[in-house]
Amino acid sequence: MRAALTVEKRVAIALWKLATPDSYRSVGNQFGVGKSTVGAAVMQVAKTITQVLLRKVVTLGNVQVIVDGFAAMGFPNCGGVIDGTHIPILAPEHQGTQYINRKGYFSMVLQALVDHKGRFTNINVGWPGRVHDARVFRNTTLFKGLQQGTYFPDQKITIGDVEMPIVILGDPAYPLMPWLMKPYTGSLDRSQELFNYRLSKCRMVVECAFGHLKGRWRSLLTRSDLSQTNLPIVISACCVLHNLCESKGETFMVGWEAEANRLAADYAQPDTRAIRRSHQEALCIREALKTNFMTGQATV
DSSP states (O other): OOOOOOHHHHHHHHHHHHHSOOOHHHHHHHHTSOHHHHHHHHHHHHHHHHHHTHHHHSSOOOHHHHHHHHHHTTOTTEEEEEEEEEEEBOOOSSSGGGGBOTTSSBEEEEEEEEOTTSOEEEEEEEEETTSOHHHHHHTSHHHHHHHHTOSSOOOOEEETTEEEOOEEEOOTTSOBBTTEEOOOOSSOOHHHHHHHHHHHHHHHHHHHHHHHHHHHSGGGGSOBOSOTTHHHHHHHHHHHHHHHHHHTTOOOOHHHHHHHHHHHTTSOOOOOOOOOOBOHHHHHHHHHHHHHHHHTOOOO
């Protein structure tokens, strides 16, 4: 019987495995352990991170600081930006076709809301790649909280003569709601282009967050052989680690992004069909914002 691995060594093995696209055997050789030990260490550490840290680290935090951060980028009363990303997986044994996304590979969806600094404030992971972003969103506690008005403080501002609650920003794949603003589509006039520019400037934060997440934790870029039960735990743990790195100001190396782009080339992110449904109140809010951006009035 060999002595048990120290906690420090188990954490080191797990971090190494998550941060590289290396095989279990290769990581095992690096640390002088068997490949099954690497797999066990990864799951032990990931489960502990999600149980102990997920609720503390992936959380909304100070809403006013977030609202002020997005206001400085040009969008008033915004509490976050939402998007989904696909994590490649091996073909599952059951319901495999459900996991084939629009680009034709097997994947699992990570939906995330991020703050102005690209930190995850809410995540949902585990839906099969075939499922549309809007359907994933509608089945989350985040959607229910926003719909009921309980997720953010009841903090409204007046734009023109329209009241606007704290909103989140999404791409055309999401429904236009009083609390969710998305870009105009089709042929656009100048005021609509300006609105889209302001919105997309803020939306870049979530794309950058996914880039940093996968650049640091490059195991998310190659097809994972973890089960449908274990993979969401590992992805959630990577989101926690992402927030810790971002909050501590850990340097994101330029080379990581190049390596991540090389690995990601085989797994392009699927385009998601635009949702045409719009809520009448939401249309009024978006029109008021569009006019406000054109005239450059201050919001109160």
